[in-house]
Amino acid sequence: MCIAVTLPSLFYSCSKQLIEFYCLLGLCRKVKVQQTQDVTSSLLELRQLLQTQVESNATSVRALANSSTAIATTKTKMEGIGANMKTSDRLISKYESRERTDKVLIAAAALLFFGIVIFIIQKRLLGWIW
Numbered sequence: 001m002c003i004a005v006t007l008p009s010l011f012y013s014c015s016k017q018l019i020e021f022y023c024l025l026g027l028c029r030k031v032k033v034q035q036t037q038d039v040t041s042s043l044l045e046l047r048q049l050l051q052t053q054v055e056s057n058a059t060s061v062r063a064l065a066n067s068s069t070a071i072a073t074t075k076t077k078m079e080g081i082g083a084n085m086k087t088s089d090r091l092i093s094k095y096e097s098r099e100r101t102d103k104v105l106i107a108a109a110a111l112l113f114f115g116i117v118i119f120i121i122q123k124r125l126l127g128w129i130w
Helices: 008-125
Strands: none
Touching: none
């Protein structure tokens, strides 16, 4: 604390204290300026890092949008293929039943044919016996 007194020694000591205070204050200003510069550079680095991250996220979002479109297209195609498979399954079932019917008809026709052949042979060869 400095009080203006007429004595030169007190004035000198008061001035010395003021000078030290101002030097300290100036030093504090330098430190604060340095701290401010450090904070500013840190903020600039953080801003650059955030900008890089935002660009990376934008790229990821574009990639996700493209893959979502591809997945939607694939889903639509798979639904079409699924419908075709159901139709194919029904057709194959019909063809299997027709194949069984055809086998039965062929077997019946073969039995009828061989029966007629046997009948004809029997009538021609053994006709005179019966």
